[in-house]
Amino acid sequence: AQKITQTQPGMFVQEKEAVTLDCTYDTSDPSYGLFWYKQPSSGEMIFLIYQGSYDQQNATEGRYSLNFQKARKSANLVISASQLGDSAMYFCAMREGAQGAQKLVFGQGTRLTINP
Amino acid sequence: DAMVIQNPRYQVTQFGKPVTLSCSQTLNHNVMYWYQQKSSQAPKLLFHYYDKDFNNEADTPDNFQSRRPNTSFCFLDIRSPGLGDAAMYLCATSGAGGGRNEQFFGPGTRLTVL
Numbered sequence: 051a052q053k054i055t056q057t058q059p060g061m062f063v064q065e066k067e068a069v070t071l072d073c074t075y076d077t078s079d080p081s082y083g084l085f086w087y088k089q090p091s092s093g094e095m096i097f098l099i100y101q102g103s104y105d106q107q108n109a110t111e112g113r114y115s116l117n118f119q120k121a122r123k124s125a126n127l128v129i130s131a132s133q134l135g136d137s138a139m140y141f142c143a144m145r146e147g148a149q150g151a152q153k154l155v156f157g158q159g160t161r162l163t164i165n166p
Numbered sequence: 167d168a169m170v171i172q173n174p175r176y177q178v179t180q181f182g183k184p185v186t187l188s189c190s191q192t193l194n195h196n197v198m199y200w201y202q203q204k205s206s207q208a209p210k211l212l213f214h215y216y217d218k219d220f221n222n223e224a225d226t227p228d229n230f231q232s233r234r235p236n237t238s239f240c241f242l243d244i245r246s247p248g249l250g251d252a253a254m255y256l257c258a259t260s261g262a263g264g265g266r267n268e269q270f271f272g273p274g275t276r277l278t279v280l
Contacts, residue, residue, distance in 0.1 A: 156208035
């Protein structure tokens with residue numbers, strides 16, 4: 051079974067609008083972490099935001115926020131006031147457990163295109 | 167700036183000719199990872215080193231090997247590249263344990279197999 055599901059292969063948004071990228075996950079481990087990465091066409095993966103399973107509040111990092119709904123097992127990324135430079139692939143990823151190496155399982159990604 | 171460096175950025179090899187990709191880090195992280203990412207797909211973990219301990223993913227082909235001679239460097243060796251091994255290879259590093267400990271990625275090496 052898929053551990054991380056991103057149901058939007060592609061999204062098109064007008065510049066300055068907010069955008070929500072969906073991510074659902076599946077785990078039975080009570081301790082886990084959820085990450086979002088951005089991958090521009092250059093190929094480098096850029097860390098955006100992190101949410102721990104025990105975190106009481108939704109994570110925020112500048113224009114990025116994470117809408118964490120634990121009971122629904124969803125961790126959607128919200129980008130406010132989108133910019134042309136936000137055009138990229140976005141990957142949701144999950145780490146299970148709290149010890150050792152941070153092995154990540156990635157979703158299939160969403161390609162976001164910001165239109166001027 | 168602390169970072170993860172991969173060399174070369176682009177590598178062209180011939181079918182069956184061994185190739186080595188290099189990764190170095192200045193972050194002093196315990197863990198180094200190698201991912202394979204094919205076009206329009208998610209990165210797939212091949213293996214990782216936790217300090218000197220090598221950890222292979224169950225479905226990583228034997229054709230892929232890795233070496234970590236010291237904390238800073240890690241190499242990916244492809245013994246006999248096939249056409250199906252053409253991909254972007256991403257190196258990443260992280261600390262160990264729970265909490266944020268995000269992975270820091272290098273720029274990747276794009277491998278072409280002729």
